[in-house]
Amino acid sequence: MAEMNSNPPLLSMSNISKSFGEVKVLSDVDFEVGRNEIIGLVGDNGAGKSTLIKLITGVHPPGSGEIYYKGEKITRHSVKRSRELGIETVYQERALADQQALWRNVFAGRELTYRFGFLRVNQQKAETTQLIREHMGFTSKAIHTDSMVLSLSGGEKQGVAIGRALYFEADLIILDEPTMGLSLSETRKVIDFVRHIKEQGKSAIFISHNIYYVYPVADRFVILDRGTIAGQFLKKDISQDELVDKMVLLARTGRLN
Numbered sequence: 001m002a003e004m005n006s007n008p009p010l011l012s013m014s015n016i017s018k019s020f021g022e023v024k025v026l027s028d029v030d031f032e033v034g035r036n037e038i039i040g041l042v043g044d045n046g047a048g049k050s051t052l053i054k055l056i057t058g059v060h061p062p063g064s065g066e067i068y069y070k071g072e073k074i075t076r077h078s079v080k081r082s083r084e085l086g087i088e089t090v091y092q093e094r095a096l097a098d099q100q101a102l103w104r105n106v107f108a109g110r111e112l113t114y115r116f117g118f119l120r121v122n123q124q125k126a127e128t129t130q131l132i133r134e135h136m137g138f139t140s141k142a143i144h145t146d147s148m149v150l151s152l153s154g155g156e157k158q159g160v161a162i163g164r165a166l167y168f169e170a171d172l173i174i175l176d177e178p179t180m181g182l183s184l185s186e187t188r189k190v191i192d193f194v195r196h197i198k199e200q201g202k203s204a205i206f207i208s209h210n211i212y213y214v215y216p217v218a219d220r221f222v223i224l225d226r227g228t229i230a231g232q233f234l235k236k237d238i239s240q241d242e243l244v245d246k247m248v249l250l251a252r253t254g255r256l257n
């Protein structure tokens with residue numbers, strides 16, 4: 001039997017490659033997320049960030065390589081399986097059903113029911129109220145459990161998605177360009193949510209092409225460039241300006257130094 005590491009990283013991917021047809025999108029990627037670690041995954045458009053995420057969330061199978069979650073090798077990966085494992089994803093323009101009340105969205109697909117399948121409506125509403133206060137950090141008094149999703153701002157919708165992930169106790173929350181198309185104040189809210197993930201003791205992968213959003217909240221930066229990991233830096237080893245300089249240099253010369 002393989003020797004078990006008593007405290008393996010939350011997620012570990014090794015030698016990951018992925019092609020779409022003839023096009024190699026990821027090659028030989030080693031990627032790790034620690035417990036209670038926020039990873040800033042950065043890189044140009046087309047670098048392969050979303051593809052890497054989709055391998056983690058079971059949308060695509062890797063072409064080759066291995067994925068371990070909490071030390072256990074994931075085989076027969078699927079979107080459903082990744083959710084069961086405690087991985088939640090917050091996409092840009094998260095698909096929340098606009099015509100539904102907040103509480104219904106929070107529990108969509110995972111409704112609390114009584115033995116015979118009747119919905120526990122009051123409990124779900126009460127839990128949503130608590131969620132709004134404790135996890136979503138909404139300050140607007142106008143938002144309550146019966147609010148229609150339609151009436152929420154883009155940032156608030158992202159907040160629902162993140163709050164839901166925290167409620168269902170996801171250990172790994174993946175945010176793929178969650179601030180795209182949001183106003184500055186909404187963006188700030190999303191960034192606050194990421195901070196909250198850290199405070200809750202959970203981990204996150206935060207993808208943005210805007211380093212100024214990623215830098216303050218991430219513990220470590222992973223730079224993906226044309227399908228390979230170009231470099232990794234702990235925040236304590238690199239300033240925001242240095243990281244920006246490296247990204248600019250990488251885009252211009254294909255090298256980090």
Ligand SMILES: Nc1ncnc2c1ncn2[C@@H]1O[C@H](COP(=O)(O)OP(=O)(O)O)[C@@H](O)[C@H]1O
Pocket residue numbers: 020025043044045046047048049050051052
């Ligand atoms: N389903 C797919 N089929 C074919 N090509 C894809 C698919 N998904 C992504 N790609 C290609 O893979 C490359 C990386 O894309 P992506 O992972 O979305 O990059 P990023 O998120 O870093 O912008 C791009 O060239 C993109 O066109």
Ligand SMILES: [Mg+2]
Pocket residue numbers: 049050051176177
């Ligand atoms: Mg992307």
